[in-house]
Amino acid sequence: MTSQDASVAPAQLGIRQQPAVARRTARLLTQLRLACGVAVVGLVCNMMASRTLLRLDDTSRLWPTLANLASVLVLLVCAGQLYVWRQAQLEWTGVKDVSLMHLITPSALARWVAGVCGLMGPFAALQMIEQTSYQEAAHWWGLAGAMCTILATAFGGIHRFDPAGPPGVVPQQLHRGRQVVSDASLAAQVDPEEDTLVLRRQAQQD
Incomplete structure (x- = not known):
């Protein structure tokens, strides 16, 4: 790569850098990695429960x-959602030009x-649990x-992927929900008649 190619701005290459969206996406990527880890644990647990149950002759x-x-x-x-959001993150951080519409x-x-x-x-796991007792390991593996x-x-x-960026991870959504409730409670405490009197006094002074 020549020095002239290296000096080309990301915008000229079709890359849309969005720092605010990239920060939200970074938090979502962490959440998706944790979800992949939890999915692996769930797969191992179900396989262990199945292995124990299939030893019994009368088990479906x-x-x-x-x-x-x-x-x-x-x-x-x-894993697929993690890959999709990582590709979009390359676009929003200015690393690579990615066609976001193909990810939707x-x-x-x-x-x-x-x-x-x-x-x-x-x-299906609950159906397996019903075939076991609390003393069996398969019961807890299935749960x-x-x-x-x-x-x-x-x-x-x-x-799912959104070209406008993620709405935020769960803590951010909870904080946004509490803020909306707080704003609604403050609006409910406002006396419309008192506000009308204040506006009339301001109009008379003007």
């Missing part, structure tokens, strides 16, 4: 298969898959697998 293979399949799909979806459809489809698996996986599948779906799988 349907629910362990569905639980494992849902865990694998949730893990793949979380795969991420939206992955969100639907995560929603279905987020319901199917825990349901842990169901919880991990739900958490991985909520914190990773459903975060």
